[in-house]
Amino acid sequence: MATPSSQSSMEPPYPHLAAENTLDAYDSPFQEPLFTLPTASADFSGILLLVFFATFVAWGIFTAVAAYHWFRYGHRSWLAVPAVGIYVAVSAVLILLMASGVNS
Amino acid sequence: MEEFELEPGEEVIATVRQNLFVLALRLLPLLVLAFLPALLGSFLSIFSNLAPEAGGLANGFSLPGYLSRFFTGFWLLGLWTAAFSIVTRFYLTQWVITNLRIVDIKQATFFSREVSSFLLIRVQDITTDVSGLIATLVGFGRLDVETAGSSDRFSMDNISEPAQVRDVIMSQVAQLHHSEQLTGGV
Numbered sequence: 001m002a003t004p005s006s007q008s009s010m011e012p013p014y015p016h017l018a019a020e021n022t023l024d025a026y027d028s029p030f031q032e033p034l035f036t037l038p039t040a041s042a043d044f045s046g047i048l049l050l051v052f053f054a055t056f057v058a059w060g061i062f063t064a065v066a067a068y069h070w071f072r073y074g075h076r077s078w079l080a081v082p083a084v085g086i087y088v089a090v091s092a093v094l095i096l097l098m099a100s101g102v103n104s
Numbered sequence: 105m106e107e108f109e110l111e112p113g114e115e116v117i118a119t120v121r122q123n124l125f126v127l128a129l130r131l132l133p134l135l136v137l138a139f140l141p142a143l144l145g146s147f148l149s150i151f152s153n154l155a156p157e158a159g160g161l162a163n164g165f166s167l168p169g170y171l172s173r174f175f176t177g178f179w180l181l182g183l184w185t186a187a188f189s190i191v192t193r194f195y196l197t198q199w200v201i202t203n204l205r206i207v208d209i210k211q212a213t214f215f216s217r218e219v220s221s222f223l224l225i226r227v228q229d230i231t232t233d234v235s236g237l238i239a240t241l242v243g244f245g246r247l248d249v250e251t252a253g254s255s256d257r258f259s260m261d262n263i264s265e266p267a268q269v270r271d272v273i274m275s276q277v278a279q280l281h282h283s284e285q286l287t288g289g290v
Contacts, residue, residue, distance in 0.1 A: 048174055055178060062185055065214055066192050073196050073209075073217065083195075087188045094181040101174025 048102045055098065059091060108207055108219065118272050120199040122262040123244035127194045134183045134190075141176055189214070199260050201269075203276055206249065208258050222258060224277050225284070226251040232266040249273070 066087070070080040110116070196211035206227075208220040227249055234245030247266040250257045263269060 044171070048171075051178070052174075055181065059181065059185065062189075066188060069192055069196060069211075069214060073211070077195075079195070083191070087184075090184055091181060094177045094184060097177030098174050098181065099177075101170040101172070101177065 045102070052098055052102050056095065059095070063088065063091070108221070110202065111204060114202050114204045116200060116202050117276060118201045118269070120201065120260060120263050120269055122194060122197065123242065123264045125238075125242045125244060126262040127191065130190050130194070131187055134187050138180060138183050141179060199263070201272060201276065203279070206258075206273065208260075220258065222249065222251050224273070225280050226253070227273065227277050228252055230270045230273060232270050234266065 063084075067084050070077075070084055074080040193211045193213070196209070196217075198209050200207040200209065203224075205224055206222045208218075208222065210218040212218065229248075229250040231248040231250075232245060233248070234240055234243075239245055244262050244264050245266045247260040247263060247269055248257065249259070260266070260269070
């Protein structure tokens with residue numbers, strides 16, 4: 001489609017406006033918007049990192065509380081150490097899975 | 105035991121917890137939720153095949169690989185944490201039967217723990233209740249202990265073999281009464 005600037009050798013589409021400088025009107029017919037919405041290609045890495053750290057902190061607090069309960073109220077049960085150990089091990093795998101999504 | 109001190113001459117006879125089948129029932133919804141992301145992906149795939157003209161809608165729900173890993177890890181971590189919370193509360197809720205008393209320990213939440221003691225010498229009635237097909241087959245039920253006093257009554261819900269627990273308590277009560285008779289109640 002021919003732009004107004006490339007129509008120097010052609011007859012302008014609006015002869016009655018040819019004498020006026022209408023290029024500025026074509027470039028910015030509207031005012032600049034107050035804000036713009038994020039585009040589909042927005043970078044989520046910062047948001048994912050924030051969510052990851054918040055999740056890790058919450059998980060750490062819960063783990064500390066749960067481990068305290070096992071060792072304080074477990075009445076010296078032999079099951080306390082394996083239970084907490086298995087929980088931390090599986091949690092580590094899942095946290096690594098989350099981390100692989102953050103670093104990609 | 106750190107939580108309550110045993111009296112001189114007191115020893116732990118048995119520790120009773122709820123049946124493991126009850127724990128499995130509580131964890132079952134979490135297990136179903138763990139498979140939800142995979143089921144959702146399969147459903148969208150089937151939907152897009154059945155309705156090709158709406159396939160674009162199903163494809164719109166697909167996530168990039170890294171986002172899929174992140175949200176899957178996040179979802180499973182939340183479910184795993186919830187499961188460990190259920191297991192912890194299950195294990196820390198127990199009834200300790202000694203030769204002198206019954207200690208009722210209820211871990212309602214992480215920051216709500218109730219400990220009650222009932223003297224065996226005050227036990228008057230014990231009632232067991234195993235209701236339902238599954239409870240009968242698996243072998244768990246309810247045990248109610250009534251003690252002397254207007255409001256002294258406590259229950260053990262969903263414990264394994266409540267009849268055996270009743271027998272243990274009654275034998276300890278009988279021994280206490282017998283020893284009281286021998287000592288003349290001193």
